[in-house]
Amino acid sequence: MLGEDGPMSSRRSSVLLAVLLVASFALAGCRSDSPGAAPADPGTPTAAPAAAPRVGACYRLDVAAALEATNSARPVGCSQRHNAVTLMVGTIDPVVDGHLLAIDAAPVQRQIAARCRAAVDDHVGGSTETQRLSRVQAVWFSPTLADSDRGALWFRCDLVISGTATAFSDLPRKTRGLLDRSGALDRYGTCGTAAPGTAGFTRVLCSAKHAWRARATIALPAKAGYLGKAAGKAADSACRDVEARRATTSLRLRWSFEWPTKTQWQAGQRHGLCWTPD
Numbered sequence: 001m002l003g004e005d006g007p008m009s010s011r012r013s014s015v016l017l018a019v020l021l022v023a024s025f026a027l028a029g030c031r032s033d034s035p036g037a038a039p040a041d042p043g044t045p046t047a048a049p050a051a052a053p054r055v056g057a058c059y060r061l062d063v064a065a066a067l068e069a070t071n072s073a074r075p076v077g078c079s080q081r082h083n084a085v086t087l088m089v090g091t092i093d094p095v096v097d098g099h100l101l102a103i104d105a106a107p108v109q110r111q112i113a114a115r116c117r118a119a120v121d122d123h124v125g126g127s128t129e130t131q132r133l134s135r136v137q138a139v140w141f142s143p144t145l146a147d148s149d150r151g152a153l154w155f156r157c158d159l160v161i162s163g164t165a166t167a168f169s170d171l172p173r174k175t176r177g178l179l180d181r182s183g184a185l186d187r188y189g190t191c192g193t194a195a196p197g198t199a200g201f202t203r204v205l206c207s208a209k210h211a212w213r214a215r216a217t218i219a220l221p222a223k224a225g226y227l228g229k230a231a232g233k234a235a236d237s238a239c240r241d242v243e244a245r246r247a248t249t250s251l252r253l254r255w256s257f258e259w260p261t262k263t264q265w266q267a268g269q270r271h272g273l274c275w276t277p278d
Contacts, residue, residue, distance in 0.1 A: 047150065048150065049143060049146075049147035049148075049150040049151055049152035050072075050143060050144070050147050050152060052089055052152070052154035052156075053086055053089050053141075053154070053156040054075070054086065054089070055086055055087065055088065055089050056078070056085070056086060057075040057078075057085070057086045058075055058076055058077065058078040058080075058082035058084065058085050058086075058171075059073050059074075059075055059076060059082060059083070059084040059085070059086075059158065060073070060076055060081070060082055060083055060084070061073060061083060061084045061139070061158070061160065061168060062167070062168075063162075063165070063166055063167060063168065066084075066139040066158075066160065066168070068141075069104055069109075069141065069142060070141055070142065070143065070144050071141040071156075078173070079173075081170050082170065082171055083160060083161070083168040083169060083170050083171055084139070084158040084159065084160050084168065084171070085158060085159050085171060085175060086156055086157065086158050087119050087120060087123050087157050087158065087159050088115070088116065088119040088156075088157040089154055089155070089156055089157070090112075090115055090154070090155050090157070091153055091154060091155075092108060092111070092112065092142065092153045092154070092155050093111065094108055094153065096108065096111070102145065102148075103142050103143065103145065103148040103153075104142070104145065108142075109142075110267075112140050112142060112155045112157075113138075113140060113267075115155075115157070116138040116139075116140040116155070116157035117138045119138070119157050120136065120137070120138035120157065120159050123159065123175065123176055123178075124136050124159070124175065124176075124177065124178040124179045124180075125176075125177045125178065125179050125180035126178075126179025126180055126184060129216070129217060130179050130184065130185060131179060132217045132271065133185055133189050133190055133214050133215075133216070133217065133273075134179055134184070134185060134188045134189055134190065135161050135162045135163070135169070135188055135189070135190055135203075135205055136159065136160075136161055136178065136179065136188060137159075137160050137161070137162055138157055138158070138159065138160075139157075139158045139160055140155055140156060140157050140158070141155065141156045141158075142154075142155045142156075159171070159175055161188060161205070162203070162205075163204070163205055163208070164202065164203070164204055165202065165203060169205060185206060186206055186207065187205065187206065187207045188205060188206070188207070189205070189206035189213065189214065190203060190205075190206070190213075190214040190273070191203070191204055191205065191206040191208070191210035191211075191212065191213045191214065191278065192204065192210060192211065192212040192213070192214075192275065193209070193210055193211060193212075194211055194212065195211075195212055195254075195256055195275065195277075196212070196256045196258045196273075196275050197256065197258075206278075210278060211277065211278065212256075212275050212276065212277055212278055213275065213276060213277075213278040214258075214273045214274070214275055215242055215243070215246065215274050215275065215276045216239070216242045216273075216274040217271045217272070217273060217274070218235045218238050218239055218242075218257060218271060218272050218273070218274050219270065219271050220235060220259075220260075220270045220271060220272060221270075222270055224270075226259075226262065226265050227259060232257070232259070235257045235259075235272055236255075236257045238257075238274070239255045239256070239257040239274035239275075239276075240253060240255050242255065242274045242276065243255040243274075243276045246276065247276075254276065254277050255274065255275065255276050256274075256275040256276075257272055257273070257274055257275075258272050258273045258274075258275060259272045260272055
C-alpha cells in the first residue's frame with residue numbers, strides 16, 4: 001500500500017599514482033553502479049509473492065490487526081476457538097477510470113470494501129435493517145506493496161462480530177444465515193451499557209449485560225450536511241416516534257438519536273441509530 005577529476009599530471013610521482021589507483025579500485029569494489037561493475041544476472045529469480053488466502057480459513061484476530069491493510073496471521077483450525085472466517089478471496093482490479101493505481105490507493109480500497117460488505121451481507125442473511133443493527137462486520141486485507149509489485153492482486157474478506165470496542169466475539173461453527181435465525185438481534189444486535197453520549201456508555205452485544213438497545217435505523221437526507229440541525233431534528237423526532245410506538249403504556253419516553261461517525265458519513269452512510277432503554 002516506494003565533478004570529474006581532471007587528468008593526472010605526468011610530473012606526479014609513480015608512488016602517488018599507485019596509491020590513487022589502489023584507492024580507486026577499492027572504491028569501485030564498493031559501488032554497484034561503478035563503470036566496471038558486473039551487471040546483475042537477468043536470470044536471477046525474484047522472490048515469489050505471498051500465496052493467496054483460502055476461503056473457509058479461520059483466524060484469531062484482535063481489533064488492532066483488523067484495522068491494518070495487510071495481515072500475516074496464520075489460520076487456526078475451525079474446530080478451535082476463532083473469531084474470524086474468510087468468506088471470499090477475490091481479485092483486485094487496480095485500473096480505475098483508466099489509471100493504474102497502487103493497491104493501497106483509496107479507490108482500490110473502496111472497491112474491496114464494497115465487495116466484502118456485500119459478501120458478508122449475503123452470507124449472514126437477514127434484512128438490511130437487521131444487518132445494520134447487528135454487530136456483524138466485514139474486515140478485509142490485501143497484499144503488501146512488495147507482494148503487489150510481484151503480481152499479487154488478491155484480497156481477503158473476513159466475517160467478524162464485534163463483542164466490544166477492543167475485542168471480537170468468538171464465532172459459532174456455522175455462520176451462514178446467522179441473521180436469519182430467530183432472535184438474532186437478541187444475541188448479535190447492538191446494545192449499550194448506558195445511554196449513548198453519557199459516561200459509561202460502551203457498545204456491547206445484546207447477549208451481554210446492557211441497559212440500552214439500538215432499536216431502529218433512521219434515514220438521513222442524502223444532501224444533508226454532517227450534523228446538520230434540520231436533519232438532526234427530524235431524525236430525533238422520528239426516533240421519538242419509534243419509542244412512542246414501543247412503550248405504549250409508559251408516561252415517560254426516553255430515546256437518543258445517534259449520527260454516524262464522520263468516517264462513516266464520508267464513506268456514504270446516510271442513516272443513524274435510534275436508541276431506547278431496554
